[in-house]
Amino acid sequence: MGEPAVEPLIAALGDKDANVRAGAALALGGIGDERAIGPLIESLEDTESDVRKSAGEALVKIGKPAVGPLIVALGDKDAGVRTGAVDVIVNMGKPAVEPLIAALGDTDTCLRDGAAGVLAKMGKPAVESLIAALGDKDANVRAGAALALGRIGDEIAVKPLIGRFRDADAAVRSEAVDALGRIGAPAVRPLIKELEDADENMRCWAAWALGKSKDARAVEPLVKMMMVEGPVGRRWALYALSEVGAPAVGPLIRVLGDKDSGLRDGAAWALGKIGAPAIGALLEALASGGTGSIARAFTDKNTDVGDIAAGVLVAIGEPAVMPLVNWLRYTDTNLRARVGQVLVAIGEPAVEPLVAALGDNDANERDGAAWVLVGIGEPAIGPLIKELEKGTAQNAVIMNVLEGMGNERVIGMLYDAMIENLEAEPKLREAAKWLSQRKGRRAGVQTAERPELADLSRMMRKAALDVKDGVRDNGVSRKVRV
Numbered sequence: 001m002g003e004p005a006v007e008p009l010i011a012a013l014g015d016k017d018a019n020v021r022a023g024a025a026l027a028l029g030g031i032g033d034e035r036a037i038g039p040l041i042e043s044l045e046d047t048e049s050d051v052r053k054s055a056g057e058a059l060v061k062i063g064k065p066a067v068g069p070l071i072v073a074l075g076d077k078d079a080g081v082r083t084g085a086v087d088v089i090v091n092m093g094k095p096a097v098e099p100l101i102a103a104l105g106d107t108d109t110c111l112r113d114g115a116a117g118v119l120a121k122m123g124k125p126a127v128e129s130l131i132a133a134l135g136d137k138d139a140n141v142r143a144g145a146a147l148a149l150g151r152i153g154d155e156i157a158v159k160p161l162i163g164r165f166r167d168a169d170a171a172v173r174s175e176a177v178d179a180l181g182r183i184g185a186p187a188v189r190p191l192i193k194e195l196e197d198a199d200e201n202m203r204c205w206a207a208w209a210l211g212k213s214k215d216a217r218a219v220e221p222l223v224k225m226m227m228v229e230g231p232v233g234r235r236w237a238l239y240a241l242s243e244v245g246a247p248a249v250g251p252l253i254r255v256l257g258d259k260d261s262g263l264r265d266g267a268a269w270a271l272g273k274i275g276a277p278a279i280g281a282l283l284e285a286l287a288s289g290g291t292g293s294i295a296r297a298f299t300d301k302n303t304d305v306g307d308i309a310a311g312v313l314v315a316i317g318e319p320a321v322m323p324l325v326n327w328l329r330y331t332d333t334n335l336r337a338r339v340g341q342v343l344v345a346i347g348e349p350a351v352e353p354l355v356a357a358l359g360d361n362d363a364n365e366r367d368g369a370a371w372v373l374v375g376i377g378e379p380a381i382g383p384l385i386k387e388l389e390k391g392t393a394q395n396a397v398i399m400n401v402l403e404g405m406g407n408e409r410v411i412g413m414l415y416d417a418m419i420e421n422l423e424a425e426p427k428l429r430e431a432a433k434w435l436s437q438r439k440g441r442r443a444g445v446q447t448a449e450r451p452e453l454a455d456l457s458r459m460m461r462k463a464a465l466d467v468k469d470g471v472r473d474n475g476v477s478r479k480v481r482v
Helices: 003-012 018-031 034-045 049-062 064-073 079-092 094-103 109-122 124-133 139-152 155-166 170-183 185-194 200-213 216-228 231-244 246-255 261-274 276-287 293-299 305-316 318-327 333-346 348-357 363-376 378-390 395-405 408-420 422-438 458-469
Strands: none
Touching (some): 018 049, 049 064, 064 079, 064 094, 064 109, 094 109, 094 124, 109 124, 124 139, 155 200, 185 200, 200 231, 246 261, 261 276, 261 305, 276 318, 305 333, 318 333, 318 348, 348 378, 363 378
16 A cells, blocks of 8 residues: 555545544555645544544654644644644654744744744753754744743753843843743742843843742842842832742831832832732731731831831732731730721721621720721621621620711611611611611710721821832832833
8 A cells, every 4th residue: 555545545534434534544644645744634633532643643654744734733723733733743853843943933923832832842852942042033933932941941041041131122031031930940040140230131131030930039139139229120129029929028028117218119019019928927927926027017106117018908908808807906006096097998898807896706806896897987887787687796886886987878778778678677777766866976986096097197098009009200110111
């Protein structure tokens, strides 16, 4: 069986019997005729796995002549063809590397991405050729090579990738950064060394890559960079620290006490971007007795530090609510007042946990939750009335909170609730009557430490807005650009 059998075998690839189709594919692979390449690639999307497998094996046997058409198939609209082509090319190994690298420069984005993906799957055998391709005259090839090297993760690519920070094409620089971030630990020391480069752009790109690595070893060098750089370098260092995440929280909180307002604002922004891990660090320090630098930052009344820390928590918002509600049980008057301010500023997301805290066994937490709900005001009325309808043991506390709000809206909403819930009507009517009688009297929720909840400090409000907006003249923008 040879060349005369090729056409009949190609026709047999369309037979209704899967065994016939699979046998025809294997036979065509044995013959090795290039006319079979296209039909065999089409068979990669066959509904039967045995046929797909046989077609793939046949293409591998045909070898180099099949590489070009298979690479083109990486951009096929059919996912089955693309997937099959990837597997076949990977099995072909080294002979496919150079054609794949050439495909990185193709105008078809899907094909380029497919080629990069296959090269990454090939792994070690493709590394040297990909490193060489970092110097290709085509920016698409250089960017694709960086992408593939990052996915492979071989540390011998670290220095060549760092060299691409000087590339004239922004996409290549960006892919090099992403690749080094993917490589991770082996890239950290060389990148830290680059933070001392005389070229500011090199330092900034190195900082970005260190952020993507999320390696704790990068924190102290990045903090040092943040302290000594000008506005551009500072932005990059802060962005990188926010990307590293939890390991950067302690050093960033220490910066909140710096004399430089730009550093303070930048550290606040980074902590807000880190989010939940920053809350955990605050909670840990406060739970240990309030002696740590974090606790001092939060409770310090003589500097702006406490207000900035509070503003960060406001910007973090809902994830901070439960830890803050728990802090209401602390006996420190100043700490409880600051916690209350933060919860009031967070507003509606804090209401349900605070309503639940009205039934807590701890008197400080119950009392604190009550006056914070008064400070939040209207967003809390509906949930409080819903709780009244249940007739729970904390109804008396809820009545005190509603009285403390001292506005006509409370009584109006009680009457609305009566119409919607006839079963609870007697309880709600009694509450409305009691509140009407108490109208104009001093609010029932009063504590010695209650802050002026409606008048949040200027610095705290400013810090929260700065973190949320991410825009400061001497701080950090949400999108870092160099």
